[in-house]
Amino acid sequence: MTWDQTIPVRLNIQYPIIQAPMLGITTPGMVVAIAEAGGLGSLPVGGLSPETTLQLIRKVKAGTGKPFAVNLFTHDIPAIDINETDAMQDFLEALSDEHYLGYERQDVAGFKFHTYKEQIEILVRENITAVSFTFGIPDDESIAQLKSAGILLIGTATSVKEALLLESKGIDMIVAQGIEAGGHRGSFLDDEPLPQVGTLALVPQICDRVTIPVIAAGGIYNGVTIRAAFVLGAVGVQIGSAFLASPESSAIPAFKTALPGSTETDSELTRAFSGRWARGLRNSFMEAMANSGLQIPVYPVQNSLTGKLRAYAQQKDKMQFTSLWAGQAAAQAKPWPAADIFNDLVRQVEAAYPQPA
């Protein structure tokens, strides 16, 4: 096996390995490290303000002149159900009183949700190489704007149906996100039941049905799993959890310390933190929410409601009360610099299949 050249040629990078965008975890330093190592670093800016988006992009550019991707959340902004948010705030207040989590009741009417549409102009102006997105598809106008600027578009699909829709909208490449993946599900067509297809079954079935390049994500962490993804028909891999314990990750110390002692069964899907299904290590907050029987407000309303509590828990390194997004292979995450993790992945693949001189 030699490295598939589809992604390296399209993006002018060396290896078809993408460091997954991980909002709250990926720092500009991580993106720089991967770009400099020859991969595609992804800068997550989902839901951030245009000002913060620009600052983060500039930070990456200050560290590398190499191409990188910027990642958006392409969902619609929902209406707020005050009865639901009131009940949720009662619950969060009581939980906070019991465990000293610094929760303050919030004025929901004052919530401001940023949309990806506010970020498009910045991406065009900053001449970004690739834009990946999750939670939906950008509207036709945004797609046209990005494409006419020559930006490569990478969408996320968790089912064949979602992949077909992305292809029909002119998206250039698809991340096929298996159920093993850490963090939020990218699902945008069905919520009940949520698509729960594993990477092994999802990648080849999407590859069979679309003509655009497919990138495998979910549970990929070493040479064997990378090679498997290519055998399934993928032309690239997107890897997230493997970078969680790196010094360039913003994960709190307790989470980084817990990873090597965790197992493949320790994560589960929850809507408790954000209102969207996401995979993370099981903890007290998830259990308390499940036991409450409450209706969880939709994303990003719940995300904003729990924001201060999560921030407080992170500040105090209390891992039982903040989201610990991690995939089914997160226990394999190495506490090494991101570039060392990346180089080791390349080495493992190349050791199994010696490259031509």
Ligand SMILES: Cc1cc2nc3c(=O)[nH]c(=O)nc-3n(C[C@H](O)[C@H](O)[C@H](O)COP(=O)(O)O)c2cc1C
């Ligand atoms: C902590 C964490 C945060 C994530 N945040 C994002 C994000 O902001 N945008 C996105 O498209 N995907 C996000 N993901 C999903 C990744 O893009 C990718 O699908 C996943 O990490 C692949 O599975 P793995 O974790 O087993 O490598 C996140 C994943 C993790 C672990």
